Amino acid sequence: MPPTLPLHPRAPVTAYVALGANLGDRLANLQASCAGLAAAGVHIEARSEVFETDAVASDEQPAYLNAAIRVRTTLAPQGLLALAMDVERQLGRQRSRATRWAPRTADIDLLLYEGVTMDADGLTLPHPRLLERAFVRVPLAQVARPGLRHPTSGERLDEAIASAGVRVWPGHL
Secondary structure (H helix, E strand, C coil), X not given: CCCCCCCCCCCCEEEEEEEXXXXXXXXXXXXXXXXXXXXXXXXXXXXXXXXXXXXXCCCCCCCEEEEXXXXXXXXXXXXXXXXXXXXXXXXXXXXXXHHCCCCCCCEEEEEEECCCCXXXXXXXXXXXXXXXXXXXXXXXXXXXXXXXXXXXXXXXXXXXXXXXXXXXXXXCC
């Protein structure tokens, strides 16, 4: 699918990002993820509450802290993804096929990028598992602009059904 917006926007666009961590000081890692994006010029417009969720993996893992942010950026989708992966690396994340579902100090996923649908260069937008994960949907609904809809299914993203597996955590981004 070709992108529906230019790959190199001239004006800032809105994007939605999911944050997660289940190793180390999980809350500090989420906060550092935000700080790393902001230090590179990504403006954070809205931050969700922090939620604790059980890991989605076949092996036993510590619980995750998850959150979502709405950002404004002049980076192209691939540039925003590259920045996210760089921030993850700075926080100790090691990516490989063998560690795809491994515990992590930081997980930064690009969920939506203003009107873009694409599947190329290691980036799929919207995020392919966005609709099936309550630990993404619940925080996303908190930062979504009113009326935000999934670009391919049309499903509302500014609303989410509460899930027993997604528990509010007392910390803040």
